Amino acid sequence: MLNPVWIQTFATVATARSFTDAGRQLGLSQSSVSDHIRRLEDSVGRRLFIRDTHSLRLTADGEALLVHARLILEALARAESQFSAPRLQGRVRLGTSDDLAQGPLPNVLAAFRDTHPDVELEITIGMTGKLYELVDAGMLDLMIGKRREGDRRGVSLFRGPLEWLARPGTVIDVRQPLPLILVNEPSVTRSIVLATLAKAGWPWRVVCASSSHSGCIAAARGGLGITVRAQALAGRGLVPPVNSQELPALPEVEFISLAAGRLSEPAETLLTLLRKSDLRASRTD
The missing domain is CATH 3.40.190.10 (Periplasmic binding protein-like II)
Structure with missing residues (x-):
């Protein structure tokens, strides 16, 4: 078991390259620092430092453990930050x-x-x-x-363009008024569509109105007519009519x-x- 206290001591010693300096940073005695390192080495079964009277350096195993130690300490810091912060209510x-x-x-x-x-x-x-x-x-x-x-x-x-949508395989008879499926007022989409058709001089008739886009999609999937939706949003089984290029181009919505x-x-x-x-x-x- 890797005790996080030992891990913190190990990482501090590895950075300071000194048991004494690490103890000063952690508020521990040198003997406590030495004890933490000994216990950590016993736990992993590897020697982590090479020590002599003049220097202190990591072994290859120590270098490898230091990578994990830093990740562990970062994760602990994030967890402490999340749970020590006041909870929103x-x-x-x-x-x-x-x-x-x-x-x-x-x-x-x-x-x-x-x-x-x-x-x-x-x-x-x-x-x-x-x-x-x-x-x-x-x-x-x-x-x-x-x-x-x-x-x-x-x-x-x-933002993105609106598009005409209908049941797959639908061909619109452009000689007839467009059979529209639209949401009820007040609707931004409805206003845009009707203004576009009026400006283009294109006749239409509302064959189905719904209080929601879900209702319009259901009606279009049933083949009642043609509806409109933002291209950036899912059509749930609907596609542009086969001859959609013959229909008035719709503007972007934001x-x-x-x-x-x-x-x-x-x-x-x-x-x-x-x-x-x-x-x-x-x-x-």
Whole structure:
């Protein structure tokens, strides 16, 4: 068994090249330092130092153990730091659009929960437009979703184009109004799509509306029509129509994080984690 106290003494002696100096740094007598080294050598069954009246140097086994000793001491320091730090407590009210919630967000939240188990998470999933309203009303601490047109608040997480999606093998009859599957208002995606079609002079009809992107995906997988999603997020079994190049090109959207005016320490901590994480989903989902 490698006693961490002996390991600390060994590493200090190896650096100081002196039992006396190591004892001074550790607040130990020279005899205690010698005892720690003897016990460590007995434990590993190897000689760690070559000592004479004028010098002290590591053996080959000592050099090898020093590498492990430093890793062990670094790991112990990290563990002590984590568990000696005050534990975060409180509640964080997070709002997220459901297209982000279906990506890697659960993994990010799980990592936060593992590190800060005393923090209560209250999660609201909804359309981005509604989330803006909840932040402004003081009912959410943080939100992540698409940037609303004309609103410059928030910090960018990522951006990418929207794309048309439908059941595999779908060919759109471009002579007819586009059969749209869209989320209900207030929706950033819906507003962008309808504005794009209106500007292009392209006729459409909403064949299905849903309160969530999940509902739109289900309807599109059932072949009811064509829906839209950010290219950076998973389509869950949907692909662009066979003749998607004939359809109006859709613009980019930007996903942002938006925080309330004053945040608690738990909310600030989660916000930092979200901004460091890549919330784009795998295309294979």
